[in-house]
Amino acid sequence: MDLPTVRAQFPVLHQQVHGHPLAYLDNGATTQMPLAVIDAMRAFESHDRANIHRGVHTLSQRATDAFDGARAVLKRFFGAGAEHELIFTSGTTEALNTIASGLWAGGPEHAWLREGDEIIVSGLEHHANIIPWQHAARRTGAQLRILRADDEGRVHESGLRQLLSPRTRVFAITACANASGERPPYEAMLRLAAEAGALTVLDAAQVASHAVPDVSAIACDYLVFSGHKMYGPMGSGAIVGRRAALERLYPLRLGGDMVDWVSYEDAGWAPLPARLEGGTPNVGGAVGLAAAARFIEAQGRSAIDAHVHALRTHALAGLQTIEGVRVLAPHAVQSALVSFVARDAHPHDIGTLLDERGIAVRTGHHCAQPLLDQLVQGPTTRASFAIYNTHEEVDRLITAVSYAVKALR
């Protein structure tokens, strides 16, 4: 991979922040967009923009083709087969809400989740894969059970085995914990849960930019992801799911384009995917998202994966030499991020001092408060890597953290 060529494709990187070249190391929150994505969206908006599935005119047909074409590209990207469908959402959070609420919103007659059922969620999750399940449990009388992480932040198959029961109806887990970098053995866990009769949910938000799961090769009923964490636009994302599992979801967005027929008294739902995509979708976002998938394919998934892992290894080694710094999940060699705490130096203060040197990192709870309360009793500083980051930026990070930690003691 030719890094200068890659970096040249990301206009946002070529700026100074507080008089220093920007080192953007907050990719776990949002990645930047390459020209290929920006150009694809600009071309759609300036040439083909129209509403879809409604018009008989040329632009409407072009927009419809662009939207359906984007769906096809993304289905291939995630390894979807004939038994799968892809539902566009605004991102991972909407996707998980659509699943969790869709499993009970059909009412007692049709609900998958009922009183006495059990939902298992791993202890590594960010809030978007916890709160919708808390809500679903409250609304249905189901019980939410947590597959707790151990003191090193790992979750184990043996722990899941103990929690699984004939009452388990859902198992939800991340492919990589955004707060710690832990990569759980999700393939084996999804299989175990599926064998126990549960519907399985995989949150792929943190891995869609490099270690993309193949949905046909794993026991996954619903895989969710966000476009803005994989070099695509904000407000885009999807559920890739088995058709039978998607058909279990009661549509939450009722209105245009998701119906077969409507009378004043009643309505019938359209087949998938329209059934779960009520209203005018983010067509430009879908076009950009497909362009992002093509960009990742063009660079090569394994090349990106190797690059971000090397940056992570470099950062880990450097941070571990700083006195008083503790990196979470140092064993998580397959992740693209380092999350750490420093004695007597608060993450917000570290983040501000790093920003002064043009280094953008994330500080706080990373929307994963329960896990961090368990592992470090508070917030962390997180550096997360993408295809365009350099080893020189990692060196700057290490030096700046070292200075900040000393200054703040």
Add this chain to the structure above:
Amino acid sequence: MSSAEDDLYQQIVMEHKRAPRNFGHLAHPTHQAQGTNPSCGDKIAVELELEGEHIRNIAFNGQACAICMASSSMMTEAIKGKDVQLARQLQGHFRAVLTGEVEPEEVEIGKLVALSAVRRYPSRIKCALLGWHALMHAIAGQGGTATTETSHSGA
């Protein structure tokens, strides 16, 4: 290392962070409240011993960043032994300085002027005001938890 180190993390700020004043608990608080910042989970609890409108004693405790600890520490120094009305006025002035509504030299905020650089770091204003949120809730007798968010994110 940087201008932030010179203006945001001044010596006096770091000194209050390392040795916060009135840190701990009161034996017999009459009023108390806790402030939380959801973005980082920082928590500051303020305890007061009020005698009518007079703040006889104040203590705070909790875990937070340097800006928040220093601001809370300076707050307790500034209002201990003063009247509630003065505490409210000081909070108003300090807040107005941080949000850029007035210049630091236009109002009397004492040592807290050391934190006026926070106005150039908008993401940190919540940190500087967390202890004050808790103080205002305690004075109002509302107790419970105040957050730095405008609305409480329940379920």
